[in-house]
Structure formats: structure tokens, C-alpha cells
Amino acid sequence: MPTPAAPPLLVFDRVGLRHPGGRQALQDCSLQLAPGEFLALLGPSGCGKSTLLRLAAGLIAASSGHVQSPALAPGREGGTAMVFQSPALMPWASVEANVMLPLRLRGRPQAEARAAARAQLAQVGLAGWEAARPAELSGGMAMRVAIARALVQRPRLLLMDEPFAALDELSRQALQAELLAGWQASGCAVLFVTHNVAEAVVLSQRVAVMGRSPGCIVAEHRIDPPPPRAADFRHSDAAAAHARALSAALAAAQAAPQPA
Numbered sequence: 001m002p003t004p005a006a007p008p009l010l011v012f013d014r015v016g017l018r019h020p021g022g023r024q025a026l027q028d029c030s031l032q033l034a035p036g037e038f039l040a041l042l043g044p045s046g047c048g049k050s051t052l053l054r055l056a057a058g059l060i061a062a063s064s065g066h067v068q069s070p071a072l073a074p075g076r077e078g079g080t081a082m083v084f085q086s087p088a089l090m091p092w093a094s095v096e097a098n099v100m101l102p103l104r105l106r107g108r109p110q111a112e113a114r115a116a117a118r119a120q121l122a123q124v125g126l127a128g129w130e131a132a133r134p135a136e137l138s139g140g141m142a143m144r145v146a147i148a149r150a151l152v153q154r155p156r157l158l159l160m161d162e163p164f165a166a167l168d169e170l171s172r173q174a175l176q177a178e179l180l181a182g183w184q185a186s187g188c189a190v191l192f193v194t195h196n197v198a199e200a201v202v203l204s205q206r207v208a209v210m211g212r213s214p215g216c217i218v219a220e221h222r223i224d225p226p227p228p229r230a231a232d233f234r235h236s237d238a239a240a241a242h243a244r245a246l247s248a249a250l251a252a253a254q255a256a257p258q259p260a
């Protein structure tokens with residue numbers, strides 16, 4: 001007998017969002033994220049990607065429709081962690097103290113939090129940098145610390161808002177590979193916002209394309225083969241074909257008539 005599919009981790013059901021005193025940012029936005037899935041959210045500037053992420057995090061409430069994440073309810077093991085475009089580290093604290101922070105805020109004992117932070121820093125290639133201050137780090141290293149601070153929480157859902165947008169291409173590619181390794185080791189679901197078609201192809205299992213405005217999901221695209229993929233997948237014919245299909249979907253979303 002086939003195994004029934006696991007219930008989704010996160011559901012957007014015809015979600016609308018009007019910012020207070022502002023315009024309608026999202027309308028009839030429907031999307032589901034499965035446990036452990038890596039989903040990229042791709043769309044033109046201003047289409048509402050960050051707004052959708054803030055709704056997923058529970059930082060703002062929908063004006064219409066529903067955002068549901070029963071498995072992430074307070075009190076359940078493993079919640080939501082978020083990584084922004086800026087690493088947002090505490091400049092006065094060591095790398096280790098930055099990564100320990102979410103565990104200490106939850107009351108985990110100092111020694112336990114330190115051990116978890118050290119293990120997570122080693123996983124992102126920063127063993128030996130525990131005592132450094134953020135000002136001593138490159139942009140890529142600072143982002144690794146931010147990712148370690150998110151993954152150390154053992155989240156079931158990791159929300160990422162263009163985390164690699166400010167990095168040079170080589171650093172970006174290295175961080176992408178490390179994120180994929182961290183995702184596969186942790187088993188968390190990732191909702192990853194990006195403008196970058198190639199990044200969406202390399203990282204994700206599925207891409208949701210957003211149109212504007214107001215923003216909504218206009219296309220969904222599965223990226224085959226499923227992970228883990230060969231190290232040179234980004235240069236493969238399959239990746240190029242996915243990138244062409246996504247670029248066409250983005251262009252169609254941009255060209256769609258805008259409501260008055």
C-alpha cells in the first residue's frame with residue numbers, strides 16, 4: 001500500500017495582505033510547503049516575497065485567507081528560524097556567543113549551548129573562529145555564522161530572505177553548497193527567497209514564481225533530478241533548461257497586465 005503523504009508543514013490558503021496605510025501586497029496567494037522540502041520563492045522586486053516570508057514567520061497577520069502551520073505551534077519540538085540578507089550579528093559578542101544566543105534565550109544551560117554552537121560552527125567551516133568578533137569576518141563568513149545561529153535551533157522550518165544577495169559569485173556558490181549540506185543534515189524545510197534564477201535552480205526541489213502586483217503565485221516548477229545532485233549540476237544541460245523555463249515564467253509574470 002502506498003504511504004500517505006505527510007501533511008504539509010506550512011499552508012498559504014488564498015492569502016491577502018494589505019500593509020497598514022499601504023497598498024495590497026498579496027492577493028489570493030496559495031502555496032504549500034512539505035516537511036523537509038526546499039522551496040525557492042522567485043519573483044521580481046516588490047512582488048511581495050519578503051511579505052510572504054514575514055507571514056510564514058508569524059511576524060504579521062494575513063488580511064484575508066489563512067496561513068496554517070499546525071506542526072510549528074508553540075510548544076512543539078522544532079520551530080521556525082530566519083536568516084536575512086544582512087547577517088545581523090551582535091558586533092560586541094564573539095562568533096560563539098552569537099550562535100549560542102537563541103539557545104540561551106530558551107534557557108538552555110551555558111555548557112550545552114556552547115557545545116551545540118561549536119558543533120554547528122564546525123559544520124559551516126568555522127571551527128577555530130569561535131572567539132572572533134564579527135568585524136574580523138568576511139561577508140561570507142558572517143553569513144555562515146548567521147546560518148549556524150539558525151540551524152543550531154534545530155528548526156523544522158528555515159526562512160531565508162535573499163541571504164546571499166550581497167556576496168560575490170564565488171562566495172555565493174560556496175555558501176549555496178554549504179547550505180545544501182546543512183539542509184540535508186538537519187532535515188528542516190527551507191523557504192528561500194531569491195531574485196536569482198540560477199540560485200533557485202541549484203538550491204531547490206521546487207520553485208514558486210511570484211507575479212505582481214498584488215503578488216501571488218503564478219507558476220510552480222519542479223527541479224529534477226532531486227537532491228543530492230552532482231557537484232557540477234549548476235553547469236549541466238538540465239540546470240540550463242530549468243533556468244530557461246523559470247526565466248520565461250518570470251518574464252510572463254512581469255508582462256502580465258497590472259491592476260489599476
Ligand SMILES: Nc1ncnc2c1ncn2[C@@H]1O[C@H](COP(=O)(O)OP(=O)(O)OP(=O)(O)O)[C@@H](O)[C@H]1O
Nearest residue numbers: 019020022023025044045046047048049050051052
Ligand atoms: N511595512 C510596509 N508598509 C507598507 N508597505 C510595505 C511594507 N513592507 C512592504 N511594503 C510594500 O509591499 C510590497 C511588497 O514588498 P516586499 O518587500 O514584500 O517585496 P519583495 O518582493 O520582497 O521586494 P524585493 O525583492 O525588492 O526585496 C511593496 O510594494 C512594498 O513597497
